[in-house]
Amino acid sequence: MASEGAGQGGDGPGLVVDLSRLASASLATAGGKALNLGLLAAADFPVPPGFCLTTPGYRAAAPPELDAIAARLDGAGLDGTGAGSFDGARSPEETGRYDGGRGLADDDRNHLARQAREAVLAAPVPPGVEAAVRGAYAALGSGQVAVRSSATAEDLPFASFAGQQDSFMDVDGADAVLQAVRRCWASLWTDRAVAYRTTNGISHREVGLAVVVQRMVDATTAGVLFTANPVTGTRTQTVIDASAGPGQAVVSGAVNPDHFVVETASGRILQQPKDQPPTLTGAQLRELTSLGDDAQHLFGAPQDVEWVIDGGGKAWLTQSRPITTLYPLPDDDPLNGQAAPDATDGADTRVYLCGTLLQGLTRPITPMGLSVLGLMRGSNKGPWKYANPGLRMYVELTPIFRNKSGRQALEKMLPLADGRSAAVLPALLEDPRFSVTRPPRRKSGRRGKAAPARKQAKGSEGTQSLGLVLGLIPAMVRALLWPDRELRRAQRYQDRLADQLVLPLPATAARRLQHTEDILATSINKLIQVTLPAPSVGYLTLATARRLLRGIAKPRELEAVLRGLPHNVTTMMDLELWHLAESLGRDPEARRAFMELKPGELAARYRAGTLPVPAQSALQAFLSTYGHRAVAEIDLGMPRWSEEPDHILGMVSNYLRVADPELAPDRQFARAAEHAEARISELVERAGAKSRLRGRLVALCLRRTRQLAGLRELPKFCIVLVLAEMHRQLAEVGAELVKNGTIGAAGDAFFLDFDELRVGLRGADLKGIVAARRRLYDVELRRRRVPRLLLSDGTDVEAAMMAAEAAKPRPASADRLAGTPASAGTATGKVRVVMDPVGAHLEPGEILVAPSTDPGWTPLFMTAGALVMEMGGVISHGAVVAREYGIPAVVGVADATTRLQDGQSITVDGAAGTVTW
Known part of the structure; x- marks a missing residue:
């Protein structure tokens, strides 16, 4: 890389580069902040002139003991102690991303960070580096400058590191500049920077720091702008905070800035201060909005931009970094990182509902898990369209919003599925972008053969769906007339399913992969046909009873009928776990182990076969029936309890602490069942007072509800049984790919799809694909807020409504x-x-x-x-x-x-x- 500026003798070639020549530099050489400023300057954005002291300067000045300190911080987490790491199997090929330091206590980590800072501050600045800085500063014209840290792990798409390293304003004189440079280097090791790298899984040994030195702008107004609304996620809005004077006060939160929201495309001001004259004029707001939008297009992602306006009214950009907290757009492809180029044009805004949140799942789904869910639902064939932003499954509701009967159904059903989504529904229904529309009439004979083909395809899908529904009717009739027989039939199917999933051994990795695809393709429809009719009848009879009791009982009175339901496989599982805990509580050695050891320690002893004998055998028996289950079990990529029983062992420990017999779960369940039976008798009596026939019908309906509604968990139980076997086979495929050098860890198989695994079995290197997807997955694991209703322009509908409400007194x-x-x-x-x-x-x-x-x-x-x-x-x-x-x-x-x-x-x-x- 060519050097620019004065003072670069033979001792310092390449140490200093003018910002205007920095666009071709690498992140490892210039750091995020300097590289972005170089790109802005090269594209003729108004950037204050300056230079970058590149990372070789930091490397030359770093004291010898620094590497050992960084190694201690990195090594602390390499044993898999990192919180949130996926199934304990992290690929070492994840280019500098580790669980470093998560195994250290905060005090220990901070002590190491302080040692690193002190070592850097005590080390002399090498003569060649000093000469290069002095020469470049003189060439800049001396005077006051800003000296800013630019770390290689900074302003990244997944981690901004905003404010983690230090910057210094109004620095005057070469000696002061050198001292500020040294302090910038040391700030790479602040407690907050070390903790931030640890949290984001970035290696402390790999990180380096460049320093940006820029001429100070005598600012009359300064602030920050976001090219997307950081609160609501809306990509079509620019948010600007401004205050008189230098921008540090706004960035640090030391002042309450003026707050503006601007519609980016039109420049229309949507929000501004009302109680005092605004800091910025309309023309200045439009200029800043335009600069921000241009910067967003330059970098290809929404930007967080710092800016100043000088005494002559000229706007300058002093920093631009990605906004890392925005939820991905529905048009983003989470598997290859590409986004639809016109996702935010606003021409056809769409609305999506998060299906995984409705399933009680807040965490992301592994790429293989998403792929399998797509195959199970037939991808995007049929009336429902899906998207997977943020590695979560969303279903598009736009056609329903634009259909009158669809709206009515949504208003009835959504409150039952998710109250918070239902609360924001009225505002969406009133939004003119989603108003009811009539489908255009097709003209016959003017579109060639394409229209009949589409019609035929739709008809085929509709016929398949109708056929599936009609196929359930005979079983539903049988369940209504002979519920006990249908219960036995469902149980027999569950047993047969487990046998059908077995793959004869020995089997090659290719055969295992084919078997996995085959059982997915052949089992799901049959599973639904066998397990869905009975619980459907149970809830239909409950709905019928509710109608028969209209005017006799309030709807909420029927809730008690669903308490203590028999035949619920999940309830049966929980009660069996309770009885397991009861039995272990009577064994002194087992009880002591579960009361003294942590779940992870208990799991290690279980895998080693060294738990107390009663505990070892009881847990093995329990997992033989329920080991296919898991937390977030609809994600095929999640480890099953049979692999990682920590969760179950922790539950047993909890149960052993129940001292009051009346709080025992089996007693509570029995009381709930008694309460339900008492409520049924009461409701039948009240209905019978109206007419004997009505009383008998209510009795029949509620008895069928009690007999059949508990089977509602059986379809999912069986689906998870299928997923668990697929998980087991794919883990074996992953182990084979590790031997071939295709991937780094067996768990990496769940970050690929079937076609990619097949390519991997032919020898292709898939480590790069896996590393990128694991980075995305790790980012999404840390996300605390997931939009339940998401618009195609990125708006989190609930967040937008909450923001609007918060603005009201x-x-x-x-x-x-x-x-x-x-x-x-x-x-x-x-x-x-x-x-x-x-x-x-x-x-x-x-x-x-x-x-x-x-x-x-x-x-x-x-x-x-x-x-x-x-x-x-x-x-x-x-x-x-x-x-x-x-x-x-x-x-x-x-x-x-x-x-x-x-x-x-x-x-x-x-x-x-x-x-x-």
């Missing part, structure tokens, strides 16, 4: 949260916020507060006093199980996991849908 309510009533009853207890059920500890009677739940959470329900969830509706999994167990539940409570704190005493009213304290 309203009386504060500091002691109350509201959500959707999900299970009647009240309970008072201490809060236990649980973000991940694996290893979670819940004392009997504590209030479980969670973002959402799926079947992997249900063992926690058995000791919970009540349930509060951020997601969900009255038919979501957590709500249904809470009703079955008879515990109060409120779902759809926004920000519950942050507003409520561990140990806080609260009262949950499941009928009113409130949480108070």
Whole structure:
């Protein structure tokens, strides 16, 4: 790389580069900040002149002991202790991305960081580096400059590192510049920078730091602009914060800046200060908006831009970095990183509902998991269109919004599935972008053969769907007339399915891969035909009873009928786990092991076969039946309990702490069943008072509900059985690919699809593809907020509504949260916020507060006093199980996991849908 500027003798070639010549530099040489400024300068953006002291200068000045300190920080996490790492198998080929330092306590990590800082500050600046800096500073014209850190792990697409390293303003004189350079180098090792790298899995040994020196602009106004709304995610808006004076005050939060929101395409001002004259004129806002939009197009992604306006009114850009917190657009392809170029043109805005949130799943899904879900639903064939932004499954609702009957159905059904989505539905229905439209009439004979082909394709799909539905009717009739016979039929199918999934051995990796695809293609439709009719009848008869009881009983009175349902495989699993814990509690050695050891330690002993004999055999028996289940089990890529039993072992430890016999889950379940039977008798009597026939019909319907509705978990149970076998076979394929050198770890197989695995078996190197997808997956694992309703322009609909509401004056309510009533009853207890059920500890009677739940959470329900969830509706999994167990539940409570704190005493009213304290 050519050097620019004065003072570069033979000792310092390549150390200093003018910003205007930096566009061709690498990230490893210039760091993120300098590289972006170089790209802006090369594209003729108004960038203050300056130079970059490249990373070789830092490397030359770094003291010898620094590498050993960085190695200690990196090595601490290489044993898989990193929180959130996928199934403990991280590929070493992930180019500089480790779990470094996560195994260290904060104090130890900070102590090492301080040692590194002190070592850098004590080391002399090499003569060649000093000469290069002095020469470049003189060539710049001396005077006041800004000296800014530019780390190689900075301003990245997945991690901005904003404010993690230091910058210094108004630096005057060569000596002061050199001192600021040294302090910038040392700031690579601030506690916050080290912690940030640790959190983002970036190697401390690989990171380096360049320094940008720029002429200071005498700013009259300065601030920050975002080319997408960082709160709502809307890509068609520019948000600008501005304040008089230099921009550091705005960036640091030391002032309350003027806040503007501008429609990017038109320049129309959507929001500005009302109580005082604004800092920026309309012309300045439009100029800044245009500069930001041009920068976004230059970098190909939304940007966070720092800017200043000098005394002559000229705008300068002093920094541009990606906005890393935005949720990906629905048009983004999560598997190859490409986005649709016109995703934000606003011409055809679409609306999407997050299907994985409706399944109680907040975490991302592995690429293989997404691929399999797509194959199960027939990809995008048929009336439903899907997208996978952020490695989560979204279904497009735009056609339903634009259809009158579709809107009516959505208004009825969405509140049952997710109360929070239903709460924002009215605003969307009023949005003119989604108004009801009539489909255009097709003219015959003017479009050649294409129209008949489309019609034929649609007809074929419709015929298949209709055929599937019609095929369920005979079984539904049988279930209604002979429920016991249908129960036995479903059980026999479950046993046959397990036998059909077995692959004869020995088998090659190619045969295993083919078997995996075959069982997916052949089992799902048959599974649905056999397992779905009975629970469907159970809920249809409940709906019929509700109609028969209209005017006799309130709809919520029928909730009790669903408590303590028999034949629910998930409930049966939980009760078996409780009985397992009871048996182990009677063995002193087993009880001591479970009370003293952590779940991970217990799991290690189980795998080694060294648990106390009763525990080893009991757990083995339990996992032989339920080992195919998992937390987030609809994701084929997730490890099954048979592989990682930590979660189950932790639940056993929790159950052993139940001291009050009345809190025993089996007793609670029995009481719930008794309550349900009593309610049925009461409702039948009240209906019989109207007419004897009505009483008999209500009795028949509610008895069928009790007999059949509990089978609602069986279809998913069987699907997960299929997924578990697919997981096992693909793990074997992954192990074979590791031997071939195709991938770095067996778990990498779940970051590929079937075609890619097939290519890998022919010898192709897939490490690069896997590394990119694992980076994306890791980013999404750390995401705390997932939009439940997402527009194609990136708008998180709920966030946009909350932002609009927050802007309205309203009386504060500091002691109350509201959500959707999900299970009647009240309970008072201490809060236990649980973000991940694996290893979670819940004392009997504590209030479980969670973002959402799926079947992997249900063992926690058995000791919970009540349930509060951020997601969900009255038919979501957590709500249904809470009703079955008879515990109060409120779902759809926004920000519950942050507003409520561990140990806080609260009262949950499941009928009113409130949480108070």
